[in-house]
């Protein structure tokens with residue numbers, strides 16, 4: 001009897017263990033759920049009983065790019081459209097480039113070079129790249145005596161009495177100014193007056209006895225052979241042409257009235273203003289004082305620079 005009870009007890013105990021094991025293995029009654037991992041769109045769910053454990057994660061979208069739409073980093077789901085490139089215009093040395101991703105398209109434009117001129121080297125019209133030097137002036141290597149403001153230089157010219165007799169005094173640029181204009185020198189849009197005040201002084205017996213005749217003309221540092229017009233218009237304006245930034249530009253010259261023209265204490269003195277009306281910034285005009293005999297022989301004043309320029313000529317560059 002005792003043995004039967006014992007065996008019965010063992011049997012009941014085994015059955016209970018088996019039952020519990022079955023419950024553990026095949027049900028969730030002890031809270032032993034087996035959850036699946038949640039995804040972007042599905043919650044975490046118990047694979048046995050279907051109990052929901054966690055919410056769907058939701059997508060984690062990347063930023064869209066030029067060529068790819070927004071994409072979920074977890075599941076690869078795509079949303080929307082690619083943004084497309086935003087190309088910046090091509091430049092001289094760069095093709096079109098996407099400002100977002102750096103993608104390059106096409107070819108660089110290449111430089112668009114101007115021809116060099118007297119004032120400016122060859123220059124790219126787009127980016128401003130400069131190549132080489134300006135074209136050298138025609139007078140670059142020509143010998144002449146250059147005047148400075150406030151420095152009198154010896155000036156030899158012809159006697160008033162006899163053109164074969166030389167007289168020597170001094171010539172000085174006593175003042176030089178760039179102005180828009182004044183009552184003598186009328187202003188003009190886009191132009192400026194370059195005005196030199198010239199003083200000639202002849203003194204001593206030579207001057208007393210012979211007097212003097214001066215001769216003056218104009219030249220251009222850049223172009224050698226262009227000449228000033230022989231005659232002035234009714235306003236005293238004399239035309240000439242300069243070559244500025246690759247273009248021939250009309251200019252004018254005018255001689256102001258004498259401010260001094262007489263004997264002062266045994267000095268024969270002439271002072272007057274010489275002006276040229278040139279495009280703003282033009283620096284090529286040369287005021288040239290030369291021996292009057294050259295003009296006399298040529299029977300004209302305002303000789304071309306090529307006829308008078310040598311080391312005896314006094315030259316003031318109106319720049």
Ligand SMILES: [Zn+2]
Pocket residue numbers: 028032033034046047048049050051
């Ligand atoms: Zn479960």
Ligand SMILES: [Zn+2]
Pocket residue numbers: 040058059060072073074075076077
């Ligand atoms: Zn996703």
Ligand SMILES: [Zn+2]
Pocket residue numbers: 066067084085086098099100101102103
């Ligand atoms: Zn792009």
Ligand SMILES: [Zn+2]
Pocket residue numbers: 092093110111112124125126127128129
């Ligand atoms: Zn360029």
